Amino acid sequence: MKDRFQRNIDYMRMSITDLCNLRCRYCMPDGMTVQKVPMSEILTYEELAEIATAGIALGITKYKITGGEPLVRRGCTNFIRMLKEIPGIEQVTMTTNGVLLEEQAEALRAAGLDAVNVSLDTLKPEVFEKISGVNLHHRVMAGIDAAFDAGLRVKINTVLQKGMNDEEWLSILSLAKDRPIDVRFIEMMPIGYGKQFDPIYNDDLQAALLKIYPDIKKDDRIHGNGPATYMKIPGFKGSVGFIGAMHGRFCADCNRIRLTSTGKLKPCLCYGNTYDIRHIFTENPGQDSEEARNRQSMLIEAIRDAVENKPEKHCFEKLSEITEQKEMVEIGG
Numbered sequence: 362m363k364d365r366f367q368r369n370i371d372y373m374r375m376s377i378t379d380l381c382n383l384r385c386r387y388c389m390p391d392g393m394t395v396q397k398v399p400m401s402e403i404l405t406y407e408e409l410a411e412i413a414t415a416g417i418a419l420g421i422t423k424y425k426i427t428g429g430e431p432l433v434r435r436g437c438t439n440f441i442r443m444l445k446e447i448p449g450i451e452q453v454t455m456t457t458n459g460v461l462l463e464e465q466a467e468a469l470r471a472a473g474l475d476a477v478n479v480s481l482d483t484l485k486p487e488v489f490e491k492i493s494g495v496n497l498h499h500r501v502m503a504g505i506d507a508a509f510d511a512g513l514r515v516k517i518n519t520v521l522q523k524g525m526n527d528e529e530w531l532s533i534l535s536l537a538k539d540r541p542i543d544v545r546f547i548e549m550m551p552i553g554y555g556k557q558f559d560p561i562y563n564d565d566l567q568a569a570l571l572k573i574y575p576d577i578k579k580d581d582r583i584h585g586n587g588p589a590t591y592m593k594i595p596g597f598k599g600s601v602g603f604i605g606a607m608h609g610r611f612c613a614d615c616n617r618i619r620l621t622s623t624g625k626l627k628p629c630l631c632y633g634n635t636y637d638i639r640h641i642f643t644e645n646p647g648q649d650s651e652e653a654r655n656r657q658s659m660l661i662e663a664i665r666d667a668v669e670n671k672p673e674k675h676c677f678e679k680l681s682e683i684t685e686q687k688e689m690v691e692i693g694g
């Protein structure tokens with residue numbers, strides 16, 4: 362459906378858990394007070410599927426499963442299958458830290474997952490431990506290989522931090538050389554703990570890249586649903602993508618809405634206002650077809666309301682205007 366700025370909203374980022382097996386210092390650092398959300402407040406897979414069905418009625422046909430870490434929630438693969446069976450669904454993809462991907466990649470592919478984004482900030486195990494709090498770099502690397510070998514489309518998402526991994530960006534980019542894996546650099550966003558870090562600007566990376574590879578070309582092929590711009594380096598099988606979160610340039614093409622694992626629709630990353638839809642399930646728990654139909658109408662209206670109230674653009678450049686107080690781990694990126 363179109364929002365009031367005539368943007369076509371066809372993509373939902375659906376968080377299925379706010380738990381995570383890593384402690385990335387800019388997202389959910391070790392020692393962060395985590396309020397345990399009772400499982401009864403987390404949307405069930407059946408409820409999430411009903412929400413997707415309502416979304417599809419409004420033209421929201423592409424779903425990204427996120428978290429926390431989506432692969433720590435039991436039954437995630439079956440949920441992917443459930444989503445893929447909903448008539449009208451076009452695409453189901455996932456973003457994961459990759460730690461549990463090696464053992465689940467084949468099953469995810471068999472369930473119909475269309476693509477996977479793996480977050481990888483470093484090629485050095487010791488730096489990985491500094492960033493994420495755990496010594497599991499080898500598991501992520503094995504997860505990337507397993508996903509690729511299972512036939513999933515794979516993208517790497519990298520967030521650079523000054524003095525931590527910023528010197529590594531060219532070696533991380535080399536993951537796009539021999540296999541058709543896109544490597545994307547995401548600017549650190551001032552949400553939650555991300556506020557404590559200075560972003561490395563993608564403009565600077567692009568300028569440096571142009572000096573090293575003067576033949577680099579803009580790559581206009583569609584690579585996914587997101588706001589990344591892509592470049593093609595001659596001789597590389599994958600592309601390099603840039604998500605320049607900080608300068609607001611992608612807002613005019615924004616196509617998305619977010620859903621937290623506790624059932625809050627979130628029109629924009631920057632602002633704290635949300636639309637609760639879990640109450641639709643708690644107030645209308647009946648399983649007969651008439652009640653299910655009523656729930657569908659209410660869900661459709663709630664999603665329409667949230668989409669219609671999407672703000673025109675984010676306000677990351679003016680920190681004092683950011684009203685989002687949640688951590689990224691609760692939002693899903």
Ligand code: SAM
Nearest residue numbers: 388429430456457458480549550555689693694
């Ligand atoms: N656990 C999964 C993962 O790491 O891919 C999914 C959730 S995670 C919140 C989604 C993405 O958000 C990750 O790629 C992570 O690097 C990114 N992220 C977290 N905090 C961020 C921040 N402040 N700025 C930019 N990206 C951030």
Ligand code: SF4
Nearest residue numbers: 381383385388429458
């Ligand atoms: Fe977990 Fe992903 Fe946040 Fe890292 S970025 S703490 S893996 S949710």
